[in-house]
Amino acid sequence: DAGVIQSPRHEVTEMGQEVTLRCKPISGHDYLFWYRQTMMRGLELLIYFNNNVPIDDSGMPEDRFSAKMPNASFSTLKIQPSEPRDSAVYFCASSSGPLANEQYFGPGTRLTVT
Amino acid sequence: AQSVTQLDSQVPVFEEAPVELRCNYSSSVSVYLFWYVQYPNQGLQLLLKYLSGSTLVESINGFEAEFNKSQTSFHLRKPSVHISDTAEYFCAVSEVQGAQKLVFGQGTRLTINP
Numbered sequence: 001d002a003g004v005i006q007s008p009r010h011e012v013t014e015m016g017q018e019v020t021l022r023c024k025p026i027s028g029h030d031y032l033f034w035y036r037q038t039m040m041r042g043l044e045l046l047i048y049f050n051n052n053v054p055i056d057d058s059g060m061p062e063d064r065f066s067a068k069m070p071n072a073s074f075s076t077l078k079i080q081p082s083e084p085r086d087s088a089v090y091f092c093a094s095s096s097g098p099l100a101n102e103q104y105f106g107p108g109t110r111l112t113v114t
Numbered sequence: 115a116q117s118v119t120q121l122d123s124q125v126p127v128f129e130e131a132p133v134e135l136r137c138n139y140s141s142s143v144s145v146y147l148f149w150y151v152q153y154p155n156q157g158l159q160l161l162l163k164y165l166s167g168s169t170l171v172e173s174i175n176g177f178e179a180e181f182n183k184s185q186t187s188f189h190l191r192k193p194s195v196h197i198s199d200t201a202e203y204f205c206a207v208s209e210v211q212g213a214q215k216l217v218f219g220q221g222t223r224l225t226i227n228p
Contacts, residue, residue: 004157031214033214033216042218042219042220042221043158043204043221045215045216045217048214048215050214055214056215091157091158093157093158095214102160102163103158103160103216105150105157105158105159106157107155107156108156108157
């Protein structure tokens with residue numbers, strides 16, 4: 001298996017632009033997670049899905065952030081409009097089954113907003 | 115709600131020396147406990163986990179962690195470290211009942227000096 005795939009790996013954009021991050025989970029995994037990692041705040045869970053349905057989005061920082069999972073093999077995290085404080089590494093992770101099975105992380109997308 | 119405190123942000127040690135990375139958690143319900151490792155410019159990988167049973171859990175590369183319920187701790191240890199262990203280590207917890215959410219500590223950067 002190729003593991004969790006994220007694209008792009010690096011994104012540099014100007015403040016005010018729309019940014020879309022993409023994730024393909026491991027086939028057969030029914031949970032998908034989006035995390036953000038910064039020096040100041042560490043690793044934060046933004047949102048997670050189960051069977052393509054958002055379960056908990058309490059970590060989404062504000063309305064500028066939105067996430068979708070149109071099917072079992074694809075998810076997006078969109079920031080519109082982007083701001084410099086959104087600069088971070090964004091990770092997608094997936095897992096199978098209930099009760100804290102291992103989460104498999106993608107390599108991350110490093111976002112820089114200038 | 116759960117919280118995780120990793121008491122050391124950085125731990126420098128010499129190669130072949132023992133190391134302990136400390137993790138304490140707070141929760142009003144039963145939890146599962148995890149250690150994840152992040153090598154430079156990579157996503158997180160599961161190192162070991164405690165779900166139930168023996169309170170001492172081991173990884174394939176020589177790390178071990180012991181769940182201490184009375185101390186609410188899950189410290190990570192290795193008797194002899196190698197240069198390749200240089201990484202950031204994250205302790206995490208999740209509720210036993212229901213949620214798939216992982217709550218991470220701030221991380222400990224382990225630096226191995228020759």
